[in-house]
Amino acid sequence: MPLSASPVVRRARLGAELRRLRHRESLTLEQVCDRLGWASTSKLSRIELGQSRPDLADVLDLLDVYQVPPGQRDGLIVIARDAATGRGWSKALGEMGERQRAYAELEAGAARIVEYQAAVVPGLLQTPEYARLRVAAGALLCDGVDVEADVRARAVRQELFGRPDPPHYTALLDERVCDPGGTPADVWHDQLRHLVALAERPQVTVRLLPRDAAPHGGVHPLTAFSYYAYPDPADPRTVLVETLTTDLRLAGPADIDRYERLIDWLLAAALPADASAELLAGLIGPAAVPRPREPRDAPLPAAH
Structure with a gap:
């Protein structure tokens, strides 16, 4: 495999980090979604559970809400990019079933x-x-x-x-x-x-x-x-x-x-x-x- 980081694992890690940051700010799912104008909490819930490929723009918005400092922010952006990987994996893994x-x-x-x-x-x-x-x-x-x-x-x-x-x-x-x-x-x-x-x-x-x-x-x-x-x-x-x-x-x-x-x-x-x-x-x-x-x-x- 030419790919060095598993998007599945990185999604799980990103979700756990974002959930920890939300708890640190004492915010509920509803409060975060209200601030970002998201229609429901299901989108954020799926990101935190590592169940969906995150959009990098959404992750950046979340980092703004949680007031993440630059050094920590840069590290989380790297993880988010790995978590969002899709096209390269599809090509490498070919016709595999689920x-x-x-x-x-x-x-x-x-x-x-x-x-x-x-x-x-x-x-x-x-x-x-x-x-x-x-x-x-x-x-x-x-x-x-x-x-x-x-x-x-x-x-x-x-x-x-x-x-x-x-x-x-x-x-x-x-x-x-x-x-x-x-x-x-x-x-x-x-x-x-x-x-x-x-x-x-x-x-x-x-x-x-x-x-x-x-x-x-x-x-x-x-x-x-x-x-x-x-x-x-x-x-x-x-x-x-x-x-x-x-x-x-x-x-x-x-x-x-x-x-x-x-x-x-x-x-x-x-x-x-x-x-x-x-x-x-x-x-x-x-x-x-x-x-x-x-x-x-x-x-x-x-x-x-």
Whole structure:
């Protein structure tokens, strides 16, 4: 991805900053909208919740109302411009559907990504053939899925591994992911080879959770999830929780703190990266066993 800042994350940050400024001035939504001549509070509410792409002129008007000093104002204008980005993202992300786009926008500017999956290989690690089977299976429950477009979208998302500053990516996979589950042998072996090859990259870590793994207190994730942290610590850490029909985006500090604790417990219970890669390679054949490498996993940083 040539794009360095996620507009989704920047909208969330901008909204939180504007809400904080309004509270500092002891103003209600209605009072601010009255001063600006806005017809209703829904426009301001959506901006504060990060639910709409803000117009820069509207943001400037809000900064005037809140009497933001020049230095702070300039920083917020930069964030607002990132939050308002639209055309460049549409071109870069192409024909992605809504769900794929949500992942791509969070991935593009991330410094660290951690994904947990209980049954399937994560999209960022899938071969086209494996992805095609997974998307086709999901299409049995969802009408109107363009399988080939979805497969191409995964390939676009995977370009992040080739960017000059790729994120540190960790896949936490339940050992059940190693079961082919009806996947044709040639597709499955190609997928395993792809996983082993990706695990050799310095910024990619694959860790397997054995079937008898016992995370701290017996806590196990109930659903697949993806965690994103960004170079600017003021950008909100985000978790996307995968469900059957849609995905739930979490950015509240209390929610994120819980997921960070869960990730640390899962890392502590998982096989080391070398042992995980060796197990995966052993499913293909002895010739695929990878070279040993230095461990590079670490607990997540403390909450900001």
